[in-house]
Amino acid sequence: MLSPVVSGAAYRRGLFPENQAFASDWIPVGGDHEIFYEECGRRDGKPCVILHGGPGGAINPTMRRFFDPSRWRMVLFDQRGCGRSRPNASLEDNTTWALIEDIERLRERLGVEKWCVFGGSWGSTLALAYAITHPERVESLVLRGVFLVTQRELRWFYQEGASMLFPDAWERFCAPIPPDEQGDMISAYHRRLTSPERRVQAEAAAAWSQWEGDTMSIRGPEARPSKFNEIDFAIAFARIECHYFANGGFFPEEGWLLNNVDKLRSIPGWVVQGRFDVVTPMDAAWRLKTAWPQARFEIVWDAGHASTEPGVVDALVRATDQAYRVS
Template sequence: MRRFFDPDRYRIFLFDQRGCGRSTPHSELRENTTWDLVADIEALRKHAGVSNWLVFGGSWGSTLALAYAVTHTSKVLGLVLRGIFLVSKAEIDWFYQSGASRLFPDAFDQYLAPIPEAERGDLLQAFHRRLTGDDPKARIEAARAWSQWEGHTLSIKGPMTTPPRFNEDDFVDAFARIECHYFVNGGFFETDNWLLTQAKAKLGKVPGVIVHGRYDVVTPLSTAWELTKAWPAAHLHVVPDAGHSSMEPGIIDRLVQATDDFADKLGSRFRV
């Protein structure tokens, strides 16, 4: 994430959310909800002595950034978001049940492999049972299948391969378990599309930049389009030759441009 910011103009804060990366306990689901994470972000801001800040996030990070922004709006100078994802049922069904499967049927068959035919009517629940069950072999097989499905669909560039970390057991265990935990619980939001409604009601004039790949299969462009209509102060930049990955050249260029533009507009208010 640091690569998208000029360190001479920004004081940059990065954190590993509960159960991920260097956070402990690893892959823990207890006391791990969207609202726990929002509280963690606010605690980090207070601990750092920052009065307000620019909030940045991509994919699930865009969800979390928006949840924070609609809860602590006065602390947000602006938002830079990529690959918008609002944890709606339609988005979950598209990627994890039926939709993206039509574009990547070969990768989808690998995703389906750990799940018996009789359980494939609700793949989210079928994976959740295995990822939270007592059988360690079934758990890691499900975690690999879940994670590699996303890894295969991240980019439109080159052959269908997954980033190296999507083959590491520790990474895929936390990645799959925590994602599935959040998705089964609807992101811990009160209603479907809760974030879209809240963005319309609360973000008002909060400036935002949304960067989204035209051919994003993981989080389709339609969600970013709807968010932009609900949030007039946000500017949507559609990258014509990109998918979901933050590492595609057009995505990188737009994100760096966005953070540079915010630094130009807000100047010394970024520095503490």
């Protein structure tokens, strides 16, 4: 078993230079859904697919910068209902299993045999689920802020746990919900985020998104992504995220990811976890490390959940450099 590496504040790697997409398009994936994807880096480079968080988030240019653009062929896509994918904020036919099928459609369309799969937060969930379902298509896994979508984790962040560390932010999160509904915040928010009235959706989405934004970084609320302030983004983010959490991530059983971790044994893996991650606490990453000791596990002691915290950037960039050498 590899001992966990604890990252401190010594010399740290930064993000790779900004780079532009060399191709982009939409592909139909069933029903009304069309997903937007882009390719960046080197056309004939080593392929990787980069999975955004949420669920309900979207790709952004910073996500391209964790991989050396002179060596990697990076593929990014907006998941169903997210970002530039169409229709926006749609919950119809929007499940973990549909997203896994979308990754496979994208892989086949681009002629990729196997690829490195990179994801943080919900992106780590989807990466694990994809690798368990299609291990023969995964050359390596690079994960950050591990999230297993268990009731333990959901209760911590949306019911009681993180609320004790951020009582001021929690008070704002509770504000749209009457006291008699606050015993089940996910259900209360789900009712509002699926309301036919956009005004009701917007109020709930703003509070839901602010709660996550306020807790994601040890640098404070100023590190909150600016998109959280855009109401169209906030509605898609909150609706889809709450939809998945109200349905337990659409997994057939509690703990499905850990119960199927044997499928990952032959896949090289890197796991990066902020010590003070409040959104996806280290307990889940530690459970994964215990079940999958073959993976390299690195704790960043001065980081929370955000992927852009310096220690997390350093660890991820080193991980992708090491993943490049996997053959």
